[in-house]
Amino acid sequence: MRKLATAVLAAALSSAAFAAHAEADASSASVPSAISAPVPSSIGAALPSMPQLKLPDFASFKNWQCVTFARAFSGLQIFGDAWTWWEKASGKYVRGFQPESKAVLVFKPKGSMSRGHVAVVEQVLTDRVIQITHANWSPIGGRRGQVESDVTVVDVSDSNDWSQVKVWYGPMKDLGGTVYPTYGFIYQPGADREAGMQKASWSGGGSTSADVLR
Numbered sequence: 329m330r331k332l333a334t335a336v337l338a339a340a341l342s343s344a345a346f347a348a349h350a351e352a353d354a355s356s357a358s359v360p361s362a363i364s365a366p367v368p369s370s371i372g373a374a375l376p377s378m379p380q381l382k383l384p385d386f387a388s389f390k391n392w393q394c395v396t397f398a399r400a401f402s403g404l405q406i407f408g409d410a411w412t413w414w415e416k417a418s419g420k421y422v423r424g425f426q427p428e429s430k431a432v433l434v435f436k437p438k439g440s441m442s443r444g445h446v447a448v449v450e451q452v453l454t455d456r457v458i459q460i461t462h463a464n465w466s467p468i469g470g471r472r473g474q475v476e477s478d479v480t481v482v483d484v485s486d487s488n489d490w491s492q493v494k495v496w497y498g499p500m501k502d503l504g505g506t507v508y509p510t511y512g513f514i515y516q517p518g519a520d521r522e523a524g525m526q527k528a529s530w531s532g533g534g535s536t537s538a539d540v541l542r
Contacts, residue, residue: 391473411444466498
């Protein structure tokens with residue numbers, strides 16, 4: 329596992345940079361069909377086979393924002409721009425710094441991605457690699473607003489706390505070079521919890537919360 333993580337990080341750090349994008353909340357009546365993004369070849373061969381989050385049979389295609397899709401797909405009832413989801417989840421949902429299936433990963437604003445981003449975890453492949461489903465990231469067919477599934481995300485943080493990640497980018501057909509800061513994961517209600525819930529201070533969110541898991 330350590331060798332795999334090292335190989336993943338080496339591949340991630342060698343990727344070229346790409347421009348970030350902005351996300352805003354929007355309402356919509358249906359969810360588009362998902363486009364599958366493969367695991368980079370430098371990673372995929374060594375990854376174990378894991379059960380995936382089943383993607384619903386989505387209806388007509390529309391121009392989706394990440395927040396609208398994440399809310400519809402995850403069922404979490406949080407509204408507003410993506411970066412605000414972390415604080416809005418406080419007291420309503422359990423939050424933490426390790427991925428699990430169906431959790432929502434909340435990205436901090438960065439550059440032109442001024443409203444942050446949210447994505448739903450499909451499966452955890454290793455302690456450093458997950459796959460997500462999200463909307464409005466890669467321009468597909470010359471436009472954004474589409475849903476991608478099986479998208480590879482790599483934790484490149486020093487502490488393995490998922491506070492910094494790299495994300496698969498469709499036009500490059502590989503991980504992008506940009507490192508994105510994140511707040512952490514918002515978990516599903518009633519999801520199984522490992523022992524050890526404790527109070528923790530989250531410096532990135534500007535508050536102290538008792539709902540965070542280590």
